[in-house]
Amino acid sequence: MAKRDKLANLLSGAVKQKSESESQIKAKIHIEDEFRDLIPPLKEDEFAQLAQNIAEEGCREPLVVWKVPHDADDELAGKYVLIDGHNRHKICTTYNVDFKIHLVQFKTRFEARNWMINNQLGRRNLSKEQQAFLRGSRYNSEKSQGQRTDLSNSDQPKESTAKRIAKEYNVDEKTIRRDAKFAEGMDIIGKSNPELKQEILKGKVKVNKSHVQKLGEVAKDSDEVPILSVEDIYKRATEIEEGKEEQAYQSQDVPTPQYTNEQINAQIEHYHASIKKALEVAIKNRDRLALSKIKADLNQLEKLLLNN
Template sequence: MKKDFMSSMKEKTSTLRPSLLSTEENIKNQILVLDKLRDLIPPLANDEYDQLQQNILKHGVKDPLTVWETTPAAAQVDTDTSPLFVLIDGHNRYSICQQYKLDYRINLVRFSTLDEVKDYMIDYQLGRRNLTAEQTSYLRGLRYLQQKSMRGGNRAAENAQGDVAATLGKEYGVSSRTIKRDADFAAGLEKLAPDLKQDVLSGKKKLAKASINAIAKTEIAEPVQDADDLINGVSAPNVPGEKLSKAGEIKSKKSQILSLETTIRELASGKLNVQTCAQLIAKTDELQALLRAK
């Protein structure tokens, strides 16, 4: 499967030839880094980054940076349809090159949607370098969530989720149950503030995986900024054998209400179709239940 995946990627990739040097330089000047894509990549540890920097300063950048040739509309930046060049692989190398004004080569890739780009980035990271157990779990979980998102939120898609977990489990040599736990871990990490999430994935912050998995099932109004908040106020209701204090329960319920109100407003202000209407009904029912229980 990996071989097939990489073969398909070669078809999407075009290395810029030396004769197109002026075009390549023009593209380099327009490269855009999107936080939502950069943050999909587990961070390097400090010593790994330092070693990469030393290697680049000594030998230059050996591998090309991968750039998605697209439009702002396809990248979900705005509605413009002019050319856009988004960095999707080589963020650390790009940062070092920018800092020291070093040259590098680029490969252009073409995808139809942002979801396809995310799926590629996740799969590519899983196959290219040594990862910690937490980083591997996060990426496998993201892959599952991405596949789930691409299938949509209807009943038939929900029934097919088990097949997705089983398929990914076979691909990565783990059980479907492990894939679903990975998905909880990834969903929990996505509810952390970006800096805290990166600290957890890089190993700077040590948090129990059960605490992070638990937050995936908890409605929160805004990203968790502090590790202590996660341990003391959010994870406890979902960890077997633990209970929140009364104050913690009130805080959790308020957060759920605020989060639901925000989600409902966002859904109502967007384009309405069968899927979003179903989500609106479900979220409104959840909000009504919480408000009645106050």
């Protein structure tokens, strides 16, 4: 009987110690902006529904927490970083609802990011914009990682990052490269206006993906032009496109080739149709990039008519 009581006391103490340990970890959970921004934001009605479910049923799914090694070469070393369950954590801490945690281990921030992205892409309620952002973020992260030769694996087959990721997500390689520009463009938007970035990913604010991708084309040049509104996105995308056209125009130092009358007439028809189509888009959608396309076609048409 004494042995049984002693064993019961030991088990009770172990459970209490574990509970106290989890309680301490919960109080120390760290929200890292980089990881939080990888989580596709919920729409208002989705967030309200999740809050109602938690109020009625409790937080049934554990929050995933990365216990960062103390010796990690990272400013997060020793911290307990939330990597899945940000919406649930916000609801639970706001309304004092208890929740469970599941500790995971990764060697680097890179591994944690990729786990988060794959975990999110495995869910079915993502918009096309959210999927593109996550795929592009993973591509950009892996390309950056590939520049570090100390972390490369020489045993891996030599296959482009875009092609490998495209196979994994069952899309083509060009889609992944476009996604990368979209993700970079969204990050540029987020630097000036994080709320606008979240509203776009929620689908609450509609923008042309090609315009966001244009922003991504100058991401590596540390573009510092503030993006505070949708109008700023269109304006900056147009400036980038016009800058490319102007640069291409100025770099043409070879003589304009001479064409036959038949070839000239064919090209005139081509630019006529192109300008007409772009004009319709520009008027219908108030699309600045379409206006930029019209200007570029007019420049080419002018050279064609006056130099032949």
